[in-house]
Amino acid sequence: MASQSQAEWPDVLDPIEVAPRSFLDAHQEAAITAMSRHAFENAPLINEVWKRAGVSPSDIKSTADFMEKAPFITKDDIREFRDRNGDPSGGMSVSIPGQTVSIGTTSGTTGDPTPVPNWRRMPSEESYSRDFWHIGARPGDHICHIMFTFRGGHRRRASMELGLCEIAFSMSPTEIPRLIEASKIYRPVTMSIFPGPLILAMEQYFEKTGDDPVDVFKSYKGAVFGGEPLGERLKNLTKSWGLEIFETTSLGDVAGASQCRMHDGFHAYEDLAFIEAVDPITAEPVADGEVGELVVTTLVDRLSPLVRYRTGDLVVIDRTPCGCGRTHAKFNLLGRATDQILVEGRSILPREIMGLVENESETRAALFQIVRTHREMDTLKLRIGYNTERLAGSPDALRGRLHDKIASEIGVPLIVELVDEQELLKLGPPHKIPRVTKS
Known part of the structure; x- marks a missing residue:
């Protein structure tokens, strides 16, 4: 057969x-x-x-x-x-x-x-x-x-x-x-x-x-x-x-x-x-x-x-x-569920932040954290890691581009903190770093 x-x-x-x-x-x-x-x-x-x-x-x-x-x-x-x-x-x-x-x-x-x-x-x-x-x-x-x-x-x-x-x-x-x-x-x-x-x-x-x-x-x-x-x-x-x-x-x-x-x-x-x-x-x-x-x-x-x-x-x-x-x-x-936060009543999860971060050359690794002080907050605070070797201009210019893009898309008050991505990598491999942190 x-x-x-x-x-x-x-x-x-x-x-x-x-x-x-x-x-x-x-x-x-x-x-x-x-x-x-x-x-x-x-x-x-x-x-x-x-x-x-x-x-x-x-x-x-x-x-x-x-x-x-x-x-x-x-x-x-x-x-x-x-x-x-x-x-x-x-x-x-x-x-x-x-x-x-x-x-x-x-x-x-x-x-x-x-x-x-x-x-x-x-x-x-x-x-x-x-x-x-x-x-x-x-x-x-x-x-x-x-x-x-x-x-x-x-x-x-x-x-x-x-x-x-x-x-x-x-x-x-x-x-x-x-x-x-x-x-x-x-x-x-x-x-x-x-x-x-x-x-x-x-x-x-x-x-x-x-x-x-x-x-x-x-x-x-x-x-x-x-x-x-x-x-x-x-x-x-x-x-x-x-x-x-x-x-x-x-x-x-x-x-x-x-x-x-x-x-x-x-x-x-x-x-x-x-x-x-x-x-x-x-x-x-x-x-x-x-x-x-x-x-x-x-x-x-x-x-x-x-x-x-x-x-x-x-x-x-x-x-x-x-x-x-x-x-x-x-x-x-x-x-x-534990990663969900509310900013001015709007539900925010890390998934929607990822797509806004990864398209910049300096932050294409999408290394970021949401800094949460309470489940409900007045302002969204993001800590975003960037590759210093890929930085085309100044850190302030990159921060401004990211702020404007994310604020426009998410529609809530926003603070962006930039850090060397190597600092975030110390928290674990990129696929497992804590996406929400208290500090």
Whole structure:
């Protein structure tokens, strides 16, 4: 029997990705009730929080029961339990002999990192494998794996099961020549994760060497971008290289969520996680299509059974079928709820500042911070890092251009402070510096 050619393979990897909504709803309801019992019986924090709320797994007979009765947990709850009980996982790690194969951590973006036990095949591996397949990776292809850090380990069992050969790199500008050489020799079809700092460093490399980025990336069917929102400048830059970018984000430490070729939201695979949106102040349910805080429940992770986990991310959820063929929900990410400030009643998030900063030559790295003294303020204060080597005129002239552009677009009183971008880089890599600070 002749083997199936790559051209004949569908764009989705698993039939569950195109399952009818009725099937997904029934599947989630069964998984929610099972996970509720498992978490209650095995995760000390869940047991404590549910007992305090007077709820038991026997009360959860449907998705509606779950949304009405199950209490929320937050990252602060996990950290508080960890410190009080000396439990490194914060009451979320379930001890199942032979299942934990490594220990990773969360990124620590919103606080100190939290240990995360990893089992043989993590939900995030499953979601990224589906994403790679959708981008165009097929058995026998090479892909580039760029590691932010080794906090998650290098397992990628799912990629190996797909028959993909990974070429590993660290997330460092010094790796660029090796990455370019590997791209020319092995002609990979995708890379993950291609972050902003590496794109900026690669831009400088191409400017200095004259190497042709279109030739370098001609075999790539797409690249997965993560770390922070992708600004228009970098989006247009990579497009000029012939590289289609697929943004990705964390689905509340439960799995990953990435864009498809429609590029109109992050797909949340609903066989892996149940997602909700609630009002960030009242915690009341928010309808699909309205802004709310993302709440995530794992449906498959027995080692870290996060149940009704409030992520702090402001999103808009859309459960209508996608043009890519998937029936699973997708969401648009607006920013962190804790990063939102009000200036003269106008809501402001770092995402909208980024696009205004990155288009100046001296500030194209988009290194900036919102200085927040209170959640509601009379004046927006920005600290913006600039590259001293690219400064065309005086710092005052640059400050004036940035002030006029941002004030005109945002429409609120504004103070701009310029600092050498190296000072901001000391706070962490560009994809993880605190975008909102108190001082």
